[in-house]
Amino acid sequence: MREFLATRTAVLDWLRTLGQQGDVFFPQPMGENSFNFDKVRKNSLLAFEDFDAGSKDKPFRASTCVQPPGKRLSPNNEQIFRFSKNGNGEYQLTPTLDERERILAGVRPCDLKAIHLMDRVNSDGIPDAHYLSRRQNTAIIAHDCLQPCDEHCFCDATDSLHWRQGADVFLTPQPEAQLLMEALTECGEQLLSAAGFPPCDDIEKRRALAEEKRAKPFGRHFDAPLQQVIDAVSNSWESPVWDKHVERCFACGTCNLVCPTCYCFDLQDDFNIGDPDSGQRTRSWDGCMLEEFAVVAGGHNFRPQLAARQRHRIKRKLAYLPARFGDGSFCVGCGRCGHQCTVDIDIFDIANDLLAATEAKP
Amino acid sequence: MKPVDFDANVLTPHMARILEARDMTAQERFFRLQLPRPLNHRPGQFVMASIPGIGEAPISISCGPRDDDQLELLVRNTGSLTRTMHQLQAGDAMGIRGPFGSGFELTEFEGHDVIFVAGGLGLAPLRSLIEPVVGDPQRFGRATLISGCRTPADELYREQMQAWAKLPNTRIIRLVNDTAHLPWNGEVGLVTAPIAKLEMDVPNTLAVLCGPPVMYKFVIMALAARGLPSAQIFIDLERRMRCGIGKCGHCQINHVTCCQEGPVFRFSDLESLPEALT
Numbered sequence: 062m063r064e065f066l067a068t069r070t071a072v073l074d075w076l077r078t079l080g081q082q083g084d085v086f087f088p089q090p091m092g093e094n095s096f097n098f099d100k101v102r103k104n105s106l107l108a109f110e111d112f113d114a115g116s117k118d119k120p121f122r123a124s125t126c127v128q129p130p131g132k133r134l135s136p137n138n139e140q141i142f143r144f145s146k147n148g149n150g151e152y153q154l155t156p157t158l159d160e161r162e163r164i165l166a167g168v169r170p171c172d173l174k175a176i177h178l179m180d181r182v183n184s185d186g187i188p189d190a191h192y193l194s195r196r197q198n199t200a201i202i203a204h205d206c207l208q209p210c211d212e213h214c215f216c217d218a219t220d221s222l223h224w225r226q227g228a229d230v231f232l233t234p235q236p237e238a239q240l241l242m243e244a245l246t247e248c249g250e251q252l253l254s255a256a257g258f259p260p261c262d263d264i265e266k267r268r269a270l271a272e273e274k275r276a277k278p279f280g281r282h283f284d285a286p287l288q289q290v291i292d293a294v295s296n297s298w299e300s301p302v303w304d305k306h307v308e309r310c311f312a313c314g315t316c317n318l319v320c321p322t323c324y325c326f327d328l329q330d331d332f333n334i335g336d337p338d339s340g341q342r343t344r345s346w347d348g349c350m351l352e353e354f355a356v357v358a359g360g361h362n363f364r365p366q367l368a369a370r371q372r373h374r375i376k377r378k379l380a381y382l383p384a385r386f387g388d389g390s391f392c393v394g395c396g397r398c399g400h401q402c403t404v405d406i407d408i409f410d411i412a413n414d415l416l417a418a419t420e421a422k423p
Numbered sequence: 424m425k426p427v428d429f430d431a432n433v434l435t436p437h438m439a440r441i442l443e444a445r446d447m448t449a450q451e452r453f454f455r456l457q458l459p460r461p462l463n464h465r466p467g468q469f470v471m472a473s474i475p476g477i478g479e480a481p482i483s484i485s486c487g488p489r490d491d492d493q494l495e496l497l498v499r500n501t502g503s504l505t506r507t508m509h510q511l512q513a514g515d516a517m518g519i520r521g522p523f524g525s526g527f528e529l530t531e532f533e534g535h536d537v538i539f540v541a542g543g544l545g546l547a548p549l550r551s552l553i554e555p556v557v558g559d560p561q562r563f564g565r566a567t568l569i570s571g572c573r574t575p576a577d578e579l580y581r582e583q584m585q586a587w588a589k590l591p592n593t594r595i596i597r598l599v600n601d602t603a604h605l606p607w608n609g610e611v612g613l614v615t616a617p618i619a620k621l622e623m624d625v626p627n628t629l630a631v632l633c634g635p636p637v638m639y640k641f642v643i644m645a646l647a648a649r650g651l652p653s654a655q656i657f658i659d660l661e662r663r664m665r666c667g668i669g670k671c672g673h674c675q676i677n678h679v680t681c682c683q684e685g686p687v688f689r690f691s692d693l694e695s696l697p698e699a700l701t
């Protein structure tokens with residue numbers, strides 16, 4: 062596969078041009094220090110951080126997008142099928158598959174790994190046609206992180222920082238406002254070749270430059286290696302830690318909503334207003350922190366206590382799904398849940414506490 | 424990513440035609456459906472049944488394996504969708520996806536005595552296994568059904584149970600919690616009661632349980648008291664389910680996905696799952 066070198070301005074211009082031709086998504090400022098992974102339009106504000114971002118007085122570069130890029134592959138309220146009913150009471154049902162081509166650009170390693178994990182989930186067993194038809198028509202232009210995005214980041218602790226799989230093009234910041242562009246797949250190769258960027262002929266040196274610049278240690282780290290964290294979470298069923306953090310939780314479900322590896326959903330039907338013989342079934346995001354998540358007919362709730370629901374959320378990320386898929390942690394360390402929680406409940410702290418509690422045991 | 428083959432209709436039902444619809448009790452309505460193609464299901468599996476515009480819910484397959492393209496369901500009126508289903512008549516349409524879940528492996532029951540314990544609506548899924556077992560006495564051992572419900576008015580599949588009772592090698596014990604001053608020719612009590620005095624060839628017996636969550640603990644205790652090991656007990660679990668394909672997350676029990684690995688489990692496989700019988 063080939064490598065190219067271009068200025069950040071040239072790359073942004075290229076993305077803008079692609080955005081004129083089709084659907085391109087890129088992190089865009091939303092308020093003070095927030096980003097939204099939004100469609101690139103004519104006057105969209107697009108930027109990559111400096112190679113030097115992360116100096117002493119400004120240790121972080123920029124926050125992650127509030128909603129992870131991967132959510133573009135399973136949008137909230139997506140239509141699953143349309144239906145109509147004729148005068149004889151016969152139904153016609155048509156599944157909705159979104160096969161439009163799109164590009165997700167500026168995807169960070171943590172979110173790239175999350176997309177890989179969602180690829181696994183949606184291909185597992187009986188595959189999810191709606192996710193996969195979108196995913197298989199999506200190109201990903203990922204971007205390396207040389208500095209942690211903010212004080213919540215712990216991507217290196219969850220083995221996400223060096224993630225490459227799933228990216229078609231991989232961008233690495235370089236001095237003098239340049240970007241190293243590596244094609245990782247055929248699709249990436251086609252994209253870059255068509256753009257006519259100048260080739261890069263000192264790739265090893267370029268990679269080394271970036272590696273040298275990368276913050277060390279990078280972001281937060283657990284008090285033990287990841288496997289020990291996974292073991293501690295896996296082996297903690299009854300633990301006072303489950304009550305400690307949940308004490309201040311509102312069960313609002315924001316932590317589910319912003320997590321790049323939360324994928325639980327609900328389905329609901331509705332009729333079209335004005336034509337009650339037609340309508341659709343849509344899928345919306347759901348969250349295991351919400352009270353009614355495990356309620357069945359008759360009203361029985363299989364997880365009535367908030368602590369049981371939090372334990373479930375944490376165990377899904379750091380025990381259940383890692384065991385099921387054998388692909389490491391399902392928490393990619395993006396820091397969103399801790400960042401967005403009104404009362405600062407952070408999976409990072411919970412994991413460390415479980416680790417401490419496990420080690421304290423005789 | 425490497426392209427993956429998928430079925431575009433995975434979350435879109437096929438429309439079946441209702442051949443027969445009748446109220447079995449004030450709460451439960453029985454449906455026999457004509458499917459566009461044979462379902463080829465195993466006992467213990469379920470379908471996602473729906474009315475477009477109203478909603479979709481997991482419903483157990485209530486008939487044994489069959490070669491034709493018909494399907495039988497028993498639906499309790501508990502909410503918005505099931506209430507609307509209760510208004511459906513022969514000739515109307517119902518959406519069906521599936522079959523889903525692992526179900527029972529019939530070969531595992533060959534040559535074994537089987538005790539079925541059904542609480543209330545639990546008889547609906549169990550019927551999918553009872554039918555093949557009592558229908559083939561050469562292949563299976565003695566079949567015992569202990570079926571309990573609240574009052575005689577709540578009893579399901581009454582005529583069928585009486586017909587099964589006449590088959591060779593078959594015992595049917597019908598119970599109510601309370602006769603509610605209605606005529607009743609069965610026993611009064613809980614489904615746990617008959618287990619204590621049941622004639623049982625323990626090493627050669629398998630037990631299959633389906634009912635409300637509260638029932639399991641007590642039935643399992645009663646069976647354990649008779650020395651039946653947990654590897655010889657099967658349990659049909661209920662969880663909230665939205666998709667049936669292991670994606671929506673609602674049915675997860677610890678690390679297990681109930682709609683895929685279940686809803687039928689060997690009890691010995693559940694003992695390591697603290698959330699299973701909560």
Ligand SMILES: Cc1cc2nc3c(=O)[nH]c(=O)nc-3n(C[C@H](O)[C@H](O)[C@H](O)COP(=O)(O)OP(=O)(O)OC[C@H]3O[C@@H](n4cnc5c(N)ncnc54)[C@H](O)[C@@H]3O)c2cc1C
Binds near residue numbers: 502
């Ligand atoms: C594997 C399995 C097999 C089942 N088999 C049968 C059967 O053979 N016959 C039968 O009558 N019922 C069966 N059920 C239960 C049936 O799915 C629920 O009664 C149905 O979902 C209620 O839907 P509703 O729209 O009428 O009620 P709603 O108006 O949606 O809700 C009524 C209550 O049911 C809960 N609920 C909502 N969705 C679900 C869901 N998907 N699963 C469980 N509870 C839910 C709600 O939280 C609420 O408490 C089965 C459930 C499972 C999981």
Ligand code: SF4
Binds near residue numbers: 312350401403
């Ligand atoms: S975001 Fe915070 S308060 Fe809301 S459910 Fe999650 S942990 Fe609880």
Ligand code: SF4
Binds near residue numbers: 319323391393397
């Ligand atoms: S659990 Fe929290 S930190 Fe981990 S991936 Fe989800 S949102 Fe990010």
